[in-house]
Amino acid sequence: xxxxxxxxxxxxxxxxxxxxxxxxxxxxxxxxxxxxxxxxxxxxxxxxxxxxxxxxxxxxxxxxxxxxxxxxxxxxxxxxxxxxxxxxxxxxxxxxxxxxxxxxxxxxxxxx
Amino acid sequence: xxxxxxxxxxxxxxxxxxxxxxxxxxxxxxxxxxxxxxxxxxxxxxxxxxxxxxxxxxxxxxxxxxxxxxxxxxxxxxxxxxxxxxxxxxxxxxxxxxxxxxxxxxxxxxxxxxx
Numbered sequence: 001x002x003x004x005x006x007x008x009x010x011x012x013x014x015x016x017x018x019x020x021x022x023x024x025x026x027x028x029x030x031x032x033x034x035x036x037x038x039x040x041x042x043x044x045x046x047x048x049x050x051x052x053x054x055x056x057x058x059x060x061x062x063x064x065x066x067x068x069x070x071x072x073x074x075x076x077x078x079x080x081x082x083x084x085x086x087x088x089x090x091x092x093x094x095x096x097x098x099x100x101x102x103x104x105x106x107x108x109x110x111x112x
Numbered sequence: 113x114x115x116x117x118x119x120x121x122x123x124x125x126x127x128x129x130x131x132x133x134x135x136x137x138x139x140x141x142x143x144x145x146x147x148x149x150x151x152x153x154x155x156x157x158x159x160x161x162x163x164x165x166x167x168x169x170x171x172x173x174x175x176x177x178x179x180x181x182x183x184x185x186x187x188x189x190x191x192x193x194x195x196x197x198x199x200x201x202x203x204x205x206x207x208x209x210x211x212x213x214x215x216x217x218x219x220x221x222x223x224x225x226x227x
Contacts, residue, residue: 031213033213033214033215035215041219041220042116042203042205042217042218042219042220043157043203043215043217044217045215045216048213048214056211056213056214058214088155090157092157092213094213099145099162099164099207099209100145100147100159100162100207101159101213101215102159103149103156103157103158103159104156105154105155105156106155106156106157
């Protein structure tokens, strides 16, 4: 079975630009969550979506937004990029009733 | 607020030996989950083991086992018969049962397995 997939794997942007990251959950998983992992730190929770509805939001500015589609895939959007947004962005999916999200390989974003 | 602390930034172990990674957490909640995740240099975050707070029995997954001390809010990971492939960052993590996959991670412990 395929795991969580994310695209692109790497991305380079400049300050002020906008970026869209994509994620496909494990088949059968309806919950998708997004995390930001700055180099040398543990991941920080950004969003969680279930059945296309936002159920959780971390302490991130409104420049960060996300959505989930009918096929349970998801997009993370970041507007007005800052240098500090450079990080590994991880998507995770989980099965209802089984705690512990499964993570994708991540998208490495570099903002110059 | 919930926090997770890992007091060992780096550790090393000889191949085939046993190593224990420490983790403490702080919460006022009673219904939660604890996890250990592994992140090799290839960066894929892998769920190693999970523990439900309401279960007294410590979780075990092959060579990986935990020592869960709820009163002390301690959750250590023991890796037996260490293998070179165990070299990775290990993150202790916590999630309130009703928090919709909002996992709180510790800062990580970098484990090196030495041949």
